[in-house]
Amino acid sequence: MPNGKAKDRFLKPLVADYEELLGRFQQTESVRFEEFTAIWRNMGFSSVFYFQIRVGGLYLLYGLYHTQLASPKEKIRIALKDWEQIQKFYQDSVNSQHYDAVYIIRKLITENAVLYTAMPQMLTFRVKKKPQHHKVCEEFRDRPERVKDLISTDMLQEVANIQGHHERLKASVLERSSIAVTQQDLPARLHSCVLEFLHWQDRHENHGDADHLVYAEEKAQQVESSNRAQLLASIKTKSYGCLAEASKSRRHRQVEMDTSISGTGYINEAPKYHKSRAPSLKARTNKNLCGEGDEQKIQYWLLSAAEEDKTALKRQKRKHSFRW
Amino acid sequence: MKKMAAGSSSNVNENIPVFEYKDINTKPFHVGSFRTAWLEKLKPIDYSYEDKYEETEDADFAKEMGIAPETLDELKAICSVDNLRCQAEDEPLDTNVVPPDPTLQTLIQRKKKQDYKGTLRIDKISRVDHYQDELESLAVGKRPEDPVDLVPEGEIILSINVLYPAIFERFKYVRPHMTLQMLGSHSLVDLRDAICCISDLQVFGEFSNTPDMAPDFISKDHFKSAFFYFEGVFYNDMRHPECQDMSETTIDWAKTRDFPTFHKAKMEDTRFYDLKVKVGYPYLFCHQGDCEHVVIITDIRLAHKDDCLDRKLYPLLTHKHRVMTRKCAVCHVYIGRWLTTNDPFAPNDPCLFCERCFRMLHYDKKGNKLGQFLAYPYVDPGAFN
Numbered sequence: 001m002p003n004g005k006a007k008d009r010f011l012k013p014l015v016a017d018y019e020e021l022l023g024r025f026q027q028t029e030s031v032r033f034e035e036f037t038a039i040w041r042n043m044g045f046s047s048v049f050y051f052q053i054r055v056g057g058l059y060l061l062y063g064l065y066h067t068q069l070a071s072p073k074e075k076i077r078i079a080l081k082d083w084e085q086i087q088k089f090y091q092d093s094v095n096s097q098h099y100d101a102v103y104i105i106r107k108l109i110t111e112n113a114v115l116y117t118a119m120p121q122m123l124t125f126r127v128k129k130k131p132q133h134h135k136v137c138e139e140f141r142d143r144p145e146r147v148k149d150l151i152s153t154d155m156l157q158e159v160a161n162i163q164g165h166h167e168r169l170k171a172s173v174l175e176r177s178s179i180a181v182t183q184q185d186l187p188a189r190l191h192s193c194v195l196e197f198l199h200w201q202d203r204h205e206n207h208g209d210a211d212h213l214v215y216a217e218e219k220a221q222q223v224e225s226s227n228r229a230q231l232l233a234s235i236k237t238k239s240y241g242c243l244a245e246a247s248k249s250r251r252h253r254q255v256e257m258d259t260s261i262s263g264t265g266y267i268n269e270a271p272k273y274h275k276s277r278a279p280s281l282k283a284r285t286n287k288n289l290c291g292e293g294d295e296q297k298i299q300y301w302l303l304s305a306a307e308e309d310k311t312a313l314k315r316q317k318r319k320h321s322f323r324w
Numbered sequence: 325m326k327k328m329a330a331g332s333s334s335n336v337n338e339n340i341p342v343f344e345y346k347d348i349n350t351k352p353f354h355v356g357s358f359r360t361a362w363l364e365k366l367k368p369i370d371y372s373y374e375d376k377y378e379e380t381e382d383a384d385f386a387k388e389m390g391i392a393p394e395t396l397d398e399l400k401a402i403c404s405v406d407n408l409r410c411q412a413e414d415e416p417l418d419t420n421v422v423p424p425d426p427t428l429q430t431l432i433q434r435k436k437k438q439d440y441k442g443t444l445r446i447d448k449i450s451r452v453d454h455y456q457d458e459l460e461s462l463a464v465g466k467r468p469e470d471p472v473d474l475v476p477e478g479e480i481i482l483s484i485n486v487l488y489p490a491i492f493e494r495f496k497y498v499r500p501h502m503t504l505q506m507l508g509s510h511s512l513v514d515l516r517d518a519i520c521c522i523s524d525l526q527v528f529g530e531f532s533n534t535p536d537m538a539p540d541f542i543s544k545d546h547f548k549s550a551f552f553y554f555e556g557v558f559y560n561d562m563r564h565p566e567c568q569d570m571s572e573t574t575i576d577w578a579k580t581r582d583f584p585t586f587h588k589a590k591m592e593d594t595r596f597y598d599l600k601v602k603v604g605y606p607y608l609f610c611h612q613g614d615c616e617h618v619v620i621i622t623d624i625r626l627a628h629k630d631d632c633l634d635r636k637l638y639p640l641l642t643h644k645h646r647v648m649t650r651k652c653a654v655c656h657v658y659i660g661r662w663l664t665t666n667d668p669f670a671p672n673d674p675c676l677f678c679e680r681c682f683r684m685l686h687y688d689k690k691g692n693k694l695g696q697f698l699a700y701p702y703v704d705p706g707a708f709n
Contacts, residue, residue, distance in 0.1 A: 080358065094389065099391060107403070114370075116626040117623065122623045123604025123622055123623075125348060125604050125606055
């Protein structure tokens with residue numbers, strides 16, 4: 001009966017996932033629903049997740065799709081490359097007789113909630129944007145190496161030693177060594193069991209290797225990007241380290257040096273509003289080589305404004321901008 | 325749902341788009357084959373525009389899973405969307421009111437933003453900005469009157485960003501562009517014709533002596549050549565006899581250097597289905613000899629019921645950055661039409677005038693030219709707003 005199962009799995013991971021998701025959503029600094037569904041898709045259908053988490057992701061997508069107030073509704077994007085995994089997930093659900101999950105997938109498709117796309121997100125070649133590293137919640141990850149972790153070679157060695165020790169003790173204590181409490185060849189049997197399981201796993205997990213490669217690649221990229229990030233951070237601290245001191249009358253608006261830009265490898269890419277910043281390389285070169293060219297840009301369109309009326313030229317400055 | 329036929333698509337199927345650089349752009353793939361790949365994997369009913377009957381769908385489901393009708397009913401009740409409602413049934417949800425004591429972080433943030441907005445003093449609300457974002461939703465869900473014009477099911481829709489040529493100093497953090505939606509069966513000339521650039525409207529020539537003759541020459545009619553560059557192939561517009569092959573210079577130059585050979589093709593003979601492109605990667609559109617636009621294909625997908633389904637409305641403009649119009653330096657009321665240089669009457673060089681101020685200042689009642697100056701017709705960059 002799907003009754004108890006559905007309710008449990010509907011509510012519990014829903015709440016947990018939602019909280020987890022919101023932190024990530026905050027980082028995107030946007031209220032675009034497309035970003036939201038993108039993160040969801042990523043989280044819900046990546047191959048490394050537990051089946052339960054994937055089902056939770058599916059339910060969440062379903063809930064979000066239906067409770068959105070926008071019209072026309074924002075669709076769920078499915079890229080061609082992910083279709084196979086979704087099919088596999090569907091098959092798993094069918095085989096395990098999880099009626100609710102199957103029903104919901106079918107419902108989403110028949111309701112035209114799905115957009116069949118080339119890639120999961122629209123790509124506009126924003127190279128400078130910090131790449132979104134989704135911090136995958138460790139608890140959600142699937143452990144295909146569980147068995148290997150449990151029965152490692154060290155552990156087998158230990159078991160063999162203990163077995164040997166036990167045999168010797170038994171031989172020295174008892175005359176009749178025909179009573180055997182433990183299995184004689186326990187380590188060997190454990191080992192063969194594990195090997196058999198691994199072989200079975202390899203046969204069924206046809207993209208296990210690809211995932212490892214991708215993961216290794218990502219790691220390499222992360223290391224690279226964090227090196228570059230550190231380099232950038234050091235350059236920035238150097239340039240923002242020297243600030244022009246404001247004149248006496250403007251001292252109350254003196255800009256303070258922002259010491260938050262330093263060394264953790266995380267860079268705040270948004271340009272901070274400095275009233276007087278250190279001259280850029282271009283400006284310095286210009287000054288040194290070309291001398292003073294045009295002193296002032298004449299604003300042609302405001303010639304009719306009175307000279308005393310400086311406020312006509314300046315935009316009203318906001319006291320503080322919204323901190324997301 | 326169709327079961328995957330074993331071996332029908334291996335992992336290295338090159339028609340499946342994958343990232344070349346993660347989250348930035350894909351590897352090149354053939355658009356037509358991408359479409360075929362999707363259509364193979366789906367049942368026609370999955371992407372059709374028709375509404376599916378609930379009863380047939382339920383019957384199929386029950387048969388596939390082998391469950392009884394009572395179980396099905398119970399299942400439907402459990403999985404119904406009504407279970408997700410947080411407030412009472414007859415209370416409509418007010419999106420502006422944040423419920424008290426929120427624990428969800430989005431709500432907390434929303435409240436903060438609302439409070440912040442209350443402290444702002446907004447000087448003026450531009451009416452154009454107000455409606456700027458609505459451009460996207462204008463054509464949603466439109467059906468044509470004549471069924472011949474219906475976008476067929478399973479058609480590909482591409483979203484293309486065409487960036488303005490980067491000559492504005494101000495636009496350092498923004499990328500002004502226009503977004504067009506095209507169908508896969510359109511050809512590249514359809515895209516070319518849909519791109520509006522003010523350099524097409526420029527009038528060249530000095531007209532201080534003959535100010536009334538200006539509108540006869542428009543660059544668009546004179547210089548018709550253009551080309552697109554996608555993945556090592558130059559697509560030239562050869563529709564008119566005046567069009568020259570602008571890409572030849574580049575191809576010849578590339579041969580002398582260490583570049584892979586480039587190819588040529590005709591713009592009018594190439595449809596989007598025939599292209600092999602990367603999604604998210606910048607390409608080039610060049611017209612008027614030196615006016616270059618960066619073109620990025622942002623999205624390729626199958627057509628959906630909620631899209632605009634009227635063929636005649638494509639290419640569809642979904643987004644366009646607005647450019648400030650330059651006004652006359654004298655009256656600051658009318659849009660500038662003339663640019664003068666070496667003008668002793670003007671306060672600065674060069675100087676912009678509207679038609680009336682220009683005539684009043686530079687010509688007498690009989691239309692004779694007063695003084696020595698050079699005048700050029702000016703096309704306002706905001707002409708397409």
